[in-house]
Amino acid sequence: MTETKNKQAGWQLTSQLWGRGWGRGPLYLRQALHMMKEEKLFSGIYIAGTALAIAFTMVMAVVYYAKLADIEPEVNRSRTVYVLGMRMTYKDGSSDDWTRDYYNPTKVKEWLYPLKSAEFVSAIIDPGTFVRDKFYVTSDDGRIVSGVLKLVDANFFKVYHYKFVYGRPFTQEEVFCEGGDPDASKAVGIISKDIAEKVFGKGVNPVGKTVNFGYDIRIVGVIEPTSSIMSESFGQLFIPNNEGANKAIVVLKEGCTIDDLRRELNEIAHKCTISNDKWKYDFEGSVQPHAQRMMSEGEELSSWKEILVSLFPQVLVLLLIPALNLSGLVAARMKRRLPEVGVRKAFGAKRRELLHQVISENLVLTLCGGAVGLVITWLLLYVFRSWVFFAIGNNTYTLPEPMVEGEMLFSPLIFLIAFVVCAVVNLMSSLIPAWMSLRNPIVESLNQKR
Amino acid sequence: MALPIMGEMSEGQRGSLIYIMETIIKLTEVNKIYRTEEIETQALENVNIDVQKGEFLSIMGPSGCGKSTLLNIMGLLDEPTSGTVELCGTKIDPTLSDNRLAEFRNKTLGFVFQSFHLISSLNVLDNVQLPLLYRGVGYNERMKRAKEVIERVGLSHRMKHTPVQLSGGQCQRVAIARAIIGNPEIILADEPTGNLDSKMGADILGLLKQLNEEDGRTIVMVTHNEQQAQQTKRIIKFLDGRQIM
Numbered sequence: 123m124t125e126t127k128n129k130q131a132g133w134q135l136t137s138q139l140w141g142r143g144w145g146r147g148p149l150y151l152r153q154a155l156h157m158m159k160e161e162k163l164f165s166g167i168y169i170a171g172t173a174l175a176i177a178f179t180m181v182m183a184v185v186y187y188a189k190l191a192d193i194e195p196e197v198n199r200s201r202t203v204y205v206l207g208m209r210m211t212y213k214d215g216s217s218d219d220w221t222r223d224y225y226n227p228t229k230v231k232e233w234l235y236p237l238k239s240a241e242f243v244s245a246i247i248d249p250g251t252f253v254r255d256k257f258y259v260t261s262d263d264g265r266i267v268s269g270v271l272k273l274v275d276a277n278f279f280k281v282y283h284y285k286f287v288y289g290r291p292f293t294q295e296e297v298f299c300e301g302g303d304p305d306a307s308k309a310v311g312i313i314s315k316d317i318a319e320k321v322f323g324k325g326v327n328p329v330g331k332t333v334n335f336g337y338d339i340r341i342v343g344v345i346e347p348t349s350s351i352m353s354e355s356f357g358q359l360f361i362p363n364n365e366g367a368n369k370a371i372v373v374l375k376e377g378c379t380i381d382d383l384r385r386e387l388n389e390i391a392h393k394c395t396i397s398n399d400k401w402k403y404d405f406e407g408s409v410q411p412h413a414q415r416m417m418s419e420g421e422e423l424s425s426w427k428e429i430l431v432s433l434f435p436q437v438l439v440l441l442l443i444p445a446l447n448l449s450g451l452v453a454a455r456m457k458r459r460l461p462e463v464g465v466r467k468a469f470g471a472k473r474r475e476l477l478h479q480v481i482s483e484n485l486v487l488t489l490c491g492g493a494v495g496l497v498i499t500w501l502l503l504y505v506f507r508s509w510v511f512f513a514i515g516n517n518t519y520t521l522p523e524p525m526v527e528g529e530m531l532f533s534p535l536i537f538l539i540a541f542v543v544c545a546v547v548n549l550m551s552s553l554i555p556a557w558m559s560l561r562n563p564i565v566e567s568l569n570q571k572r
Numbered sequence: 573m574a575l576p577i578m579g580e581m582s583e584g585q586r587g588s589l590i591y592i593m594e595t596i597i598k599l600t601e602v603n604k605i606y607r608t609e610e611i612e613t614q615a616l617e618n619v620n621i622d623v624q625k626g627e628f629l630s631i632m633g634p635s636g637c638g639k640s641t642l643l644n645i646m647g648l649l650d651e652p653t654s655g656t657v658e659l660c661g662t663k664i665d666p667t668l669s670d671n672r673l674a675e676f677r678n679k680t681l682g683f684v685f686q687s688f689h690l691i692s693s694l695n696v697l698d699n700v701q702l703p704l705l706y707r708g709v710g711y712n713e714r715m716k717r718a719k720e721v722i723e724r725v726g727l728s729h730r731m732k733h734t735p736v737q738l739s740g741g742q743c744q745r746v747a748i749a750r751a752i753i754g755n756p757e758i759i760l761a762d763e764p765t766g767n768l769d770s771k772m773g774a775d776i777l778g779l780l781k782q783l784n785e786e787d788g789r790t791i792v793m794v795t796h797n798e799q800q801a802q803q804t805k806r807i808i809k810f811l812d813g814r815q816i817m
Contacts, residue, residue: 149698149705156693156734465689468649469750470678470706472671564649568689 154486171444172491177498180540189416195282198373199412205370206408210401226366234370239378244277245367259333261321269358282355289329289343297362311339312360314347445551453555464567480556488548597623602655615641617813628784628791630801633810639794647760682751686763688743690735697731703754721749741772761793
C-alpha cells in the first residue's frame, strides 16, 4: 500500500513538474525542430558556426590536454621538471658567450640522483647535433627497421609508466654494470611492440632475443607503443645510458615545489663557481617545468587546467567573431518572429518565459552544432594530426606521425569544457538580440509584417 | 420590460440586477496620442465606454478611426495616453509591471485577430493550449481542455495539422479555440471575419454569437461589416478617434 502511495505521489510530482515549465520542454523542442526544417539556411549557418567554434576550442583543448595532462606513460607531468645542463659564462665578463655544461657520470651520481626535493631523477642524453636519435636494426627476414632511439637510465621507467607487454625495465645495475664495462651494459635494451613485430614477427615474445645495433642488444622488455605527441617519453628502442647526461628529468616529491629544486640546484652551481677560476655557473633557463618545455607556457609548475584557464581570454576573443555573426543572425530571425512574440505576450507570456523559449531553441541548435563539432574535431585530430600537433603543439616533424586515440581523442571533460564555453558564448550571442526584441511593444510586434 | 426602481427591489432582485448590469469594461476619458518628431496624431479622443457583462458589442467605423487602438487599449496591449481603464472591476494601474499585465491578460482576456496570428511552427493542438501553458496548467489538463475546445469549434479532425495546412476559416476557428480555452471573461475580436469570404465570415460570426449566448461571454468585436455588426447586441460607431453614437 505504502509503495503504491509513494508511486502515486511520485507520478503526481512528475506530472506537476512536467506541467509547470518542464512540460514546455517537448513543446519547445518540437518548435525548434520544426524551425530547423523551415529555416534551413539559418539553422545551417548557426550549426556550422557553432560546430566550427566547438571544433576550434576542442582541438585547442585536446592539444593542450595531450601535451600537458597526466596521461600514460607521462603520468607525472604535473610535477615533472626538466633540468638542462648548467649555464656557463665567463667569470671576468670578457665575453657574452655562454654554453651549457654536460653532466658526466660522476656529476649525475653526486649531484642529480641525490636531489632532496626529487622523488625520481632520470638522467638521459637528449638527442642533438652529436647524438643520434634514430636506430637501424636488421629484422629476422633481413629488412632494415628504423625507429626513435632513447638513451636512458633505469629511473626513466619510474618517471614514465610504460605498459610492458613482455619482460621488464632494465635495472640501474644493468646500466652501470658490474666491473665497469660500459660496453657490456649496452647489451640490454627495451623495444616497443610495433618494432618488435617488424623485427621478430607478430605474436613472438622477443625477450631474450637479440637485435643487432652495430653490436648485439639483448631484449629484456617490450612496451606498448606510445604516441609521439608525448615527445619526452616517446621512443621505440631504449638502451642504457651510462655516459653522463645533458638532461635530467625530475619528478618532484609531493609537497616540494620547483623553488625547492631551484634552491638545491643553485647551491650546486654556487659550489662549482667557487671551485672554478674561469667559469661562473648557474641554472638560468635550465629549469623547465613540463608545460614550459612543451608549449612555452609559464615558468612555474602548472596543471593543464590552469593553463587552459589562462588561455581562456584568448579563446574568448577568437570565439567572439562567430558569436557576433550568430548574434546578427539571431537578431534577424527574432525580427521575423516578432508577430509570434506579440501573440505569445498577448496570451500571457512573460518576457522571462519567452527568453527561456528562445534559449531552449538555440540550445537545440547548439547541441546539433556540438555533435557536428565533435565529428570535425575527430577529423582534424585524426586526419590532420601531424599538422595540428605541429601547428599548435610544438611537435616536430622528425618524430613519427602521432597516434591520437583513447582519452586524447575523446575526453568527456574536454568535450564538456568546450561545449560549455561555446554554449555560453552562443547563449550570450542570442540573449542580447532576443532580449531587445522582447522589449518591443506588443502592438508593434503584432503589426510587424511577416 | 420596465426595470423596477432600486429602492423598491427585494434583496434577491437587487442581486440579479447587479449581475445583469455588471460593468465588465469601463473606459473613462481615454485619449491616445501618437507622437513622432514631426507630427502628433490623436487616435482616440475622450472615449467613454461601458461594456456590460455578457454583452456582444461591435465597434464600427472607417479605417484609421481608432477602432483597433481602442481594442488594443481594452486588451491591455497598449496604454492610453490619458484616462482610465477598468476591467472586471479592476482599475488598471498604468504603473503595473509587464508581468502583472501578462497575468491579467492571460486570465481575463481572449483575443481573435484579423490575420489569425497562429504560430506557424506549432500544430493546432499546441497553438490552442498556449494560454494554459503560460498559466502553468499541467500537460494532461492542457491537452484535455485543448481537445475539448477544438472539438467545440469543429476541428477535432485537424488537431495535428499546422496552420499552413488549414483554410482561413479553419485558422480563425483555431484562433477562437485559443481565445476561449482559458475561459476568459472577455473576448476581443479585431475584424475576425476581415480575411474571410462571406460564408466563412458568417460561420465565424455564428460561432462568436454562440459563445456569447450559450456561455455568456462578453465579446467586443471590431468590424467594417455593417451587416455583421447588426447581428450583435450593441453597436458603437467611431469617426476620427471620437465615439459618434
